[in-house]
Amino acid sequence: MPEILPPPTYVSPWMADEVADVVTLARTFFEREVTPNVERFAGQHQVDKETWLAAGAAGLLCISIPEEYGGGGGTFAHEAAVMWEQGRAADDAFGYSVHSSIVAHYLLNYGSEEQKQRWLPRMATGELVGAIAMTEPSTGSDLQRIRTTAKRDGDHYVINGSKTFITNSSHAGLVVIVARTGGEGAQGVSLIVAEVDGLEGFERGRVLQKIGQHGQDTRELSFTDMLVPVGNLLGDSEGQGFYQLMLQLPQERLAIAVGAVASAEKAVELAIAYSKEREAFGKPIGSFQTLRFTLAEVSTDVLAARTFLDYCIGLHVEGRLDAATASRAKYWTTDVQCDVIDRCLQVFGGYGYMLEYPIARMYAGARVQKIYGGTNEIMKELISRTL
């Protein structure tokens, strides 16, 4: 009988070559700048301004934006490497993905040359933090019904309305606002960029008390007769906002999937380690078959999720990831994440319920993954329309 060799440790194909260096760089960044501060960030409901500047100095921000705009000149794989390490570090305070993978790409894809030169270099250094304001108190999934208005008056838009659940709200100096420049429905929606620091009529609301992700600065934002130059419209004419959102959302959804799988994989590692050190009835808890079966199952779940994620990342780097496949990645990996972390938490017994244990924070932080970026029900709706 020929000898069957054990399979090598799985390495994602997109993590080859220089992306592997980004993995190392990002790991060092999270170890030094974020992990030691997790509890402090949770208490103050935001990371430090210096965290953004340190990420910029390390070359991690806007890593997939061309170098001519101050970025790293990489691809989504480089972006994914940073988000992967953030998930592995069990961090959910630093709003990296919204800033780098979402907001910077709205500017890159729809901004004029002048707009890109004006905003992207400062976003790459961390001097200017980005947020995207879509959701309103009365509508989230049904984005076509947003009520925030941007009425043209000479060289300015006069913006009125309010947004809620906005990530990076405390630090944001640049907000991409989804506003109504025209009539009802999708055709009336535009994206307008506001540089909000010191801007009259702009107000950051209270910090929202969430069940998890306590270090994340999620707040309401309101606009009262806020004047923004017409030159800050994204795109060459009004009414393109909904279309622009639809084109960018697959990348946002894939970014969520990256964090989901990384976090689930980390949870399994934590549970395996704990199962070897904790004893009950005179032996390690990992010797009980029921726990061993749990660990066998969740380790299989994360490997399956990772290979599916890798397939989607590969498609996206080639520019071939369609909206339905991105929706599959988002809904399924976040379901896996929540299920896997729940089962891993059980391995910790009562300690799994204590916030000083990362698994407890990961459990609370994971839940929203099924909600933001488009709820998992909306993902299934989008997929089913293509069948």
Ligand SMILES: Cc1cc2nc3c(=O)[nH]c(=O)nc-3n(C[C@H](O)[C@H](O)[C@H](O)COP(=O)(O)OP(=O)(O)OC[C@H]3O[C@@H](n4cnc5c(N)ncnc54)[C@H](O)[C@@H]3O)c2cc1C
């Ligand atoms: C921590 C956090 C951070 C966030 N960050 C941001 C941000 O940075 N920027 C931003 O703009 N938004 C952000 N959001 C908002 C998020 O994207 C919305 O909460 C989400 O899109 C859902 O909208 P909603 O809360 O209004 O729920 P609703 O749209 O009211 O949905 C309620 C329920 O109805 C279901 N439902 C609705 N329509 C359908 C349908 N057609 N078919 C089946 N089911 C349906 C939903 O799936 C959900 O279960 C964030 C939210 C949270 C909690």
